[in-house]
Amino acid sequence: MATPDASLDPTELDGYLALIEVSSLLRHTVEQQLRDAGDLSYVQFQLLARLGDSATGSHRMTDLADGVVYSRSGLTYQAQLLEQRGLVTRAPSREDERSITVTLTDAGREVLATVFPGHIGIVRSLLFDALSRDEVEALAGALTRVRAHMRSTPPRSAAPRRRKAAGSGS
Amino acid sequence: MATPDASLDPTELDGYLALIEVSSLLRHTVEQQLRDAGDLSYVQFQLLARLGDSATGSHRMTDLADGVVYSRSGLTYQAQLLEQRGLVTRAPSREDERSITVTLTDAGREVLATVFPGHIGIVRSLLFDALSRDEVEALAGALTRVRAHMRSTPPRSAAPRRRKAAGSGS
DNA sequence: TATTGTTATACTCTATAACTATA
DNA sequence: TATAGTTATAGAGTATAACAATA
Numbered sequence: 001m002a003t004p005d006a007s008l009d010p011t012e013l014d015g016y017l018a019l020i021e022v023s024s025l026l027r028h029t030v031e032q033q034l035r036d037a038g039d040l041s042y043v044q045f046q047l048l049a050r051l052g053d054s055a056t057g058s059h060r061m062t063d064l065a066d067g068v069v070y071s072r073s074g075l076t077y078q079a080q081l082l083e084q085r086g087l088v089t090r091a092p093s094r095e096d097e098r099s100i101t102v103t104l105t106d107a108g109r110e111v112l113a114t115v116f117p118g119h120i121g122i123v124r125s126l127l128f129d130a131l132s133r134d135e136v137e138a139l140a141g142a143l144t145r146v147r148a149h150m151r152s153t154p155p156r157s158a159a160p161r162r163r164k165a166a167g168s169g170s
Numbered sequence: 171m172a173t174p175d176a177s178l179d180p181t182e183l184d185g186y187l188a189l190i191e192v193s194s195l196l197r198h199t200v201e202q203q204l205r206d207a208g209d210l211s212y213v214q215f216q217l218l219a220r221l222g223d224s225a226t227g228s229h230r231m232t233d234l235a236d237g238v239v240y241s242r243s244g245l246t247y248q249a250q251l252l253e254q255r256g257l258v259t260r261a262p263s264r265e266d267e268r269s270i271t272v273t274l275t276d277a278g279r280e281v282l283a284t285v286f287p288g289h290i291g292i293v294r295s296l297l298f299d300a301l302s303r304d305e306v307e308a309l310a311g312a313l314t315r316v317r318a319h320m321r322s323t324p325p326r327s328a329a330p331r332r333r334k335a336a337g338s339g340s
Numbered sequence: 341t342a343t344t345g346t347t348a349t350a351c352t353c354t355a356t357a358a359c360t361a362t363a
Numbered sequence: 364t365a366t367a368g369t370t371a372t373a374g375a376g377t378a379t380a381a382c383a384a385t386a
Contacts, residue, residue: 006287008294015310016293018317021237023193025320028239041352061368067191069198074354076369098362098367117176123186124178130319131312138308140185142301147188149300150195211375231345241378246346248376268344268385 026126033122038115043068043078045119048087048112051104058103060093087111196296203292208285213238213248215289218257218282221274228273230263257281 008016027042034040040048046068051057065075079102082088087108093099104112128136178186197212204210210218216238221227235245249272252258257278263269274282298306 006290006294008290008298011307011310012294012298015306015313016297018310018313019193019196019297022313022316022320023189023197024239026189027193043353062366069194071355072368073356073370077353080369096363096367100368120176120178124176124182126320126323127186127189127316128178128182130316135308135312135315136185137181138305139312140181140188142305142309142312143185143188143192145305146192146297146300150192150296153296213376232343242345243347243379244377250346266344266386270345 022127026123029122029126030119033118034115037118038111040111040115041078043070044082045112045115047075047078047082047102048104048108051088051102052109052112054104056103057109058101060099060101062099064102082108192297196293199296200289200292203288204285207288208281210281210285211248213240214252215282215285217245217248217252217272218274218278221258221272222279222282224274226273227279228271230269230271232269234272252278 031042034042034045038045047064050064050067051059061072061075061079064079065072068075070078079088079090083090085107086105089103089105090100091103093101131139201212204212204215208215217234220234220237221229231242231245231249234249235242238245240248249258249260253260255277256275259273259275260270261273263271301309
């Protein structure tokens with residue numbers, strides 16, 4: 001068998017398959033927990049968490065979209081759901097009237113706080129309890145590298161808000 | 171306790187966040203490639219690949235469901251789509267008339283072959299090109315450990331009456 | 341009665357395109 | 364014209380429960 005670019009050695013293949021299964025199972029388990037504990041989808045949780053991480057508790061819609069890799073309409077949809085539940089507010093920005101500033105409410109922080117311990121508990125028990133300290137560091141190190149690589153790699157279609165240069169006459 | 175179970179140290183947190191983003195992006199990119207190259211969803215690809223890995227090219231529905239973590243109805247849905255496209259056949263098993271044996275067709279193998287190089291190419295360029303050999307091994311090692319741990323951990327709620335012991339390989 | 345699988349159905353989520361409004 | 368966001372809409376995917384058939 002040849003080993004051209006389009007192949008993986010056994011270690012790589014195993015790593016890839018393990019990554020898929022691990023992330024899949026972790027995601028699945030976490031989603032259930034989030035649903036049970038706070039009636040949140042994973043995306044909704046990510047949005048709230050992102051707002052919670054911000055010093056102001058706010059972000060523009062566009063900034064929220066970046067990193068969650070979603071279509072704008074998808075973000076609008078999720079933001080509406082969160083707003084309806086009173087977990088965030090949406091208000092036009094004064095600096096740029098085109099922008100909408102999304103802000104975490106107290107209720108939003110509460111839900112986040114309610115959900116967080118269980119979330120972390122799952123990540124710990126499912127992901128990290130199996131690993132030694134060295135392995136944790138190796139894993140984090142490798143994945144951080146990969147993440148940086150991915151971020152710097154032209155995603156060929158996940159461009160933030162680039163219109164597709166679809167040839168002639170749009 | 172200063173560091174209770176329900177918390178993660180910075181390295182762990184970073185590792186977790188990196189895992190989420192990496193797997194998410196990888197999945198997203200691969201899904202597009204599979205869609206473009208073979209009009210397959212990731213789940214459909216997984217099912218075909220699983221059949222392709224089998225010596226006989228066949229599996230029972232139940233065996234296919236295991237490891238893809240889906241509901242049975244979800245599997246039926248996907249299997250129907252694949253059958254309609256002629257990529258698999260479904261036939262009752264003679265050993266156990268309750269079981270359905272799903273078998274990869276030549277057309278299925280063809281699609282798999284068409285799609286595979288691009289798939290692998292993405293995994294390589296996105297995931298492994300950023301890592302040294304040592305990192306690849308460390309990543310694979312850690313994730314393999316985690317996977318084994320997860321497989322041996324009671325899914326806490328995804329087990330109606332599923333008492334299937336014996337963790338299998340791969 | 342337990343297991344294998346299907347069907348019916350409802351729902352969530354995502355993506356595309358057309359649209360409004362501001363820069 | 365380009366950017367920020369929404370709306371309309373359509374489709375894929377998933378889960379649950381009821382169901383039939385075999386062990």
